[in-house]
Amino acid sequence: MKPARPKRTRQRAAVKAVKPSLPPEALKEAQEIIGFKFKDAAILERALTHPSAIPPSGDTVKLSNQRLEFLGDRVLNLIIAERLIERRQSDSEGDLAPRLNRLVKKGACAEAMRFLGLQRFILLSESEVAAGGHDRESTLGDACEAVIAAIYQEGGLAAARKFIERAWAPQFENVPAETKDPKTLLQEWAQGQGHPLPDYVVTGRSGPDHAPQYEVEVRLAVGKATATGPSKREAERHAAALMLRTLTGTE
Known part of the structure; x- marks a missing residue:
């Protein structure tokens, strides 16, 4: 045995x-x-x-x-x-x-x-x-x-x-020849990294009613960026573009 x-x-x-x-x-x-x-x-x-x-x-x-x-x-x-x-x-x-x-x-x-x-x-x-x-x-x-x-x-x-x-x-x-809207690109970047979606907050408004200037801050887990524009949408786009340029964390 x-x-x-x-x-x-x-x-x-x-x-x-x-x-x-x-x-x-x-x-x-x-x-x-x-x-x-x-x-x-x-x-x-x-x-x-x-x-x-x-x-x-x-x-x-x-x-x-x-x-x-x-x-x-x-x-x-x-x-x-x-x-x-x-x-x-x-x-x-x-x-x-x-x-x-x-x-x-x-x-x-x-x-x-x-x-x-x-x-x-x-x-x-x-x-x-x-x-x-x-x-x-x-x-x-x-x-x-x-x-x-x-x-x-x-x-x-x-x-x-x-x-x-x-x-x-x-x-x-099939990579698009034209660059997408900065907000779309920033959202895709955040999703690709496993971060929550970007959050846009209006932090200021100045100028007369016929020519306003909006200040918007975009917030991500990795940081934030602030930009201005003649409309909330334009300010958000500018903030997203700025954030995309500083994603390395070396701003």
């Missing part, structure tokens, strides 16, 4: 037995779509594993894509920022920041996954699948960031950049 295995060994065996996985042919197809062959396909499998797919007995931190998502977000921001710096050399920081945030937000990542058709490879719990998880923006966005991290860890920045250039190609082509 064989001696019983230690409890810790039994627990590891149980986790291994229920660890979610993709069939080898699915992993191969996913790599072909991504355009990168992994030395260790397990990292790609983890990048495509949503936390809901990990059973209670498993280690969500180690087996799901959460940690890779954290890294991938940083890699994506760096590569998109580099691209904007190289291709929009006359833009100020205030012009670049909103464009960056449009291209790195969860919606942009989800769009990249749909463009490549990678959403069907994401491992989810049955309840998440039934709830439409394969088309949920946050799920797709997290998986996309995790895939970027997986590519970066095995192939470095060059490989990650190549993937992003292809996955984001339609979005790069």
Whole structure:
């Protein structure tokens, strides 16, 4: 009679037995779509594993894509920022920041996954699948960031950049040529950073009724800016434009 295995060994065996996985042919197809062959396909499998797919007995931190998502977000921001710096050399920081945030937000990542058709490879719990998880923006966005991290860890920045250039190609082509209203850009920046929406407050009014001057302060979690204009709307636009120019916090 064989001696019983230690409890810790039994627990590891149980986790291994229920660890979610993709069939080898699915992993191969996913790599072909991504355009990168992994030395260790397990990292790609983890990048495509949503936390809901990990059973209670498993280690969500180690087996799901959460940690890779954290890294991938940083890699994506760096590569998109580099691209904007190289291709929009006359833009100020205030012009670049909103464009960056449009291209790195969860919606942009989800769009990249749909463009490549990678959403069907994401491992989810049955309840998440039934709830439409394969088309949920946050799920797709997290998986996309995790895939970027997986590519970066095995192939470095060059490989990650190549993937992003292809996955984001339609979005790069559809970037509006004209700059949006400063208030819209500031709102997009705030949303992209996870901040509450900008708050505009009239702090003063001067001049005669036929030629008034309004003073408006725009307030964000990162700071505030004040500007004036002949109407509340114009003052708000000027304040938003000023805030966009000082988003680095070095005002």
